[in-house]
Amino acid sequence: MKHYQQQPNAFPNDYLNNLWGEIQACPYFAINNLNRDFVCTKGFSVVFQRSHLTQVEQQFPYFKPYLDLALQPHCNAFYLNPLQLKEGSRVDPHIDRSLRSYCKTIEPPLVVSVLYVRVPTNLEGGELVLRSPKRQLGQIKPQVNTLVYFQGDLTHSVNAVKTPGNRLSLVCEQYSLTEVELQEIPPFIVESRAVQSAKKQRK
Numbered sequence: 797m798k799h800y801q802q803q804p805n806a807f808p809n810d811y812l813n814n815l816w817g818e819i820q821a822c823p824y825f826a827i828n829n830l831n832r833d834f835v836c837t838k839g840f841s842v843v844f845q846r847s848h849l850t851q852v853e854q855q856f857p858y859f860k861p862y863l864d865l866a867l868q869p870h871c872n873a874f875y876l877n878p879l880q881l882k883e884g885s886r887v888d889p890h891i892d893r894s895l896r897s898y899c900k901t902i903e904p905p906l907v908v909s910v911l912y913v914r915v916p917t918n919l920e921g922g923e924l925v926l927r928s929p930k931r932q933l934g935q936i937k938p939q940v941n942t943l944v945y946f947q948g949d950l951t952h953s954v955n956a957v958k959t960p961g962n963r964l965s966l967v968c969e970q971y972s973l974t975e976v977e978l979q980e981i982p983p984f985i986v987e988s989r990a991v992q993s994a995k996k997q998r999k
């Protein structure tokens with residue numbers, strides 16, 4: 797894949813509504829754990845190896861249609877995260893490397909897939925901007941039910957959302973790791989602020 801591609805109308809429409817409802821109701825869905833680049837966003841993350849895909853689908857059945865379509869056959873480790881932005885939220889320029897907290901030497905993902913689950917009507921801002929070191933490669937205006945794939949080594953950002961309402965995407969960083977790297981990655985865990993604060997309160 798050169799830079800990025802888009803697949804419109806990726807799923808039946810009722811799947812998007814179902815995903816929206818399930819994610820909003822999920823106890824892990826909370827103010828984000830991700831780094832400082834993610835300003836005023838909500839979400840949670842599922843880290844898993846391909847060997848544990850069935851377990852992921854058992855615990856999160858509503859992710860299955862997305863995973864069936866979006867996962868790339870050559871990838872063996874994944875960082876899946878629903879990401880919600882509202883008015884005033886933005887994501888500063890970054891390269892996705894969320895598995896770095898488990899393996900310091902990790903290369904960026906091969907591919908990142910992003911499904912737009914809900915987008916405010918008449919959205920202003922909120923575009924996904926993709927860059928190479930030399931130039932801007934694309935500016936993608938989120939459309940509900942479009943599945944975007946982009947090369948995992950691209951720097952990207954999300955412009956500040958200027959409209960009321962929620963912009964919910966389902967993002968999956970897809971890695972092709974060596975056996976040695978793979979050993980450092982948890983087979984299946986959920987990362988969420990909600991879980992961490994519950995743990996802290998218990999102490």
Ligand SMILES: O=C(O)CCC(=O)C(=O)O
Binds near residue numbers: 892910923953
């Ligand atoms: O929602 C998007 O358009 C992309 C979000 C993103 O960059 C990320 O989750 O790493």
Ligand SMILES: [Fe+2]
Binds near residue numbers: 890892952
């Ligand atoms: Fe990203």
